Amino acid sequence: MLGIEQKKGNDEQLCGRMIAYARILPSPDAEPAETPFDDMIKNGLLTLEGDFRQAEHKPSRREVNRAVDAKFNNFLKTMEENGVELPENLDVDAMRERLHELSNMEVIPIPARIGNFNNEEDILKEDADIYYIGEFIGANQAHYCLTTLPIYYQAKYREQAKRNEMDMLNEMLLQFEEGDFVNTEDIQKDTEELFPKGLTLNTFMGDLSKLLNVRVIPFLLACESDSEYDTQIQLFYAFMKGYPDQKDIKRIDKALRELRKQSDSIEARNLLELSCKRINAIYNEDSQLASELLKQIETIEN
Known part of the structure; x- marks a missing residue:
């Protein structure tokens, strides 16, 4: 679209982090004097990156309306006293309703910043959806294009997230109607395979922490051969x-493979424990704990 080339990622499943870059050609009429973009360009590349995965907590519509009503009532009271x-x-009621509408309008922020990359190879190593917008003579027009692309990207990312939530809800409703929900005890009755066929997290009702620590991890560590492990880990995937964050699943897989080779690996054991805790935190919608655990994980990995 418009000459934009996707270098990495999948438009049908955006990861939430994007990098866009342009190649800046020398402008024939450029003055020797410095321009505002000089410090942003590295080796002829102007780069912008944005991470939209960590959504800030937003108050509910009811909370917003209550706050608006309180301020509006205070305003009316002050006018009356004066x-x-x-x-x-x-x-007054129409004005109050209009204030509610304005306060609940969804505005898309643009948490994007100039990237710090020396070459295209470094950009392509990043874990992100990466877009190349082409060559530009001078940085002015390139900067316009780069700063508007995150708006479109974030809107598409949010739309995909909403659709995924709807699909998940529909799947849960279908399973509820068919009575196919499974709890921790039901899974533990099956000793031949890690999970019953067709079971997903969306149809699981129970203690996920217990499932991971009592069933999944011991089961995978006890697999007698690598081929058996490969089969069972695919059931876990x-x-x-x-x-929502498949990196945690991959991290558990990597840690388990390391522990199967070297059972006394402290780093692998710590990553495994923290990843399981983070999965449980996200499953229970504890975003603060999930963020704290991610910081601990990144400290170990870095």
């Missing part, structure tokens, strides 16, 4: 397909 009369044609 002897200020409202215009005869002023509809399939079960967790509805989990």
Whole structure:
């Protein structure tokens, strides 16, 4: 679209972090004097990156409306105390409703910043959806393009997230109607395979922490051969397909493989423990704990 080339990622499943870059050619009429973009360009590349995965907590519509009502009522009370009369044609209820509408308008922020990359190879190593917008003579027009692309990207990312939530809800409703929900005890009755066929996180009702620590991890560590492990870990991936941050699942897989080779690996054991805790935190919608655990994980990995 418009000459934009996707260098990495999948438009049908955006990861939430994007990098866009342009190649800047020398402008024939450029003055020797410095321009505002000089410090942003490195080796002829102007780069912008944005991470939209960590959504800030937003108050509910009801909370916003209550806050608006409190301020509006205080405003009316102050006017009354000061002897200020409202215009005869002023509809207070209509004004209140309009304030509610304005306060609940969804505005898309643009948490994007200039990237710090020396070359294209470094950009392509990043874990992100990466877009190349082409060559530009001078940085002015390139900067316009780069700063508007995150708006479109974030809107598409949010739309995909909403659709995924709807699909998950529909799947849960269908399973509820069919009575196919499974709890921790039901899974533990099956000793031949890690999970019953067709079971996913969306149809699981129970203690996920107990499932991971009592069933999944011991089962995978006890696999007698690598081929058996490969088969069972794929069942784990399939079960967790509805989990929003697949990096945690891959991290558990990597840690388990390391522990199967070297059972006394402290780093692998710590990563395994923290990843399981983070999955449980996200499953229970404890975003603060999930963020704290991610910082601990990144400290170990870095």
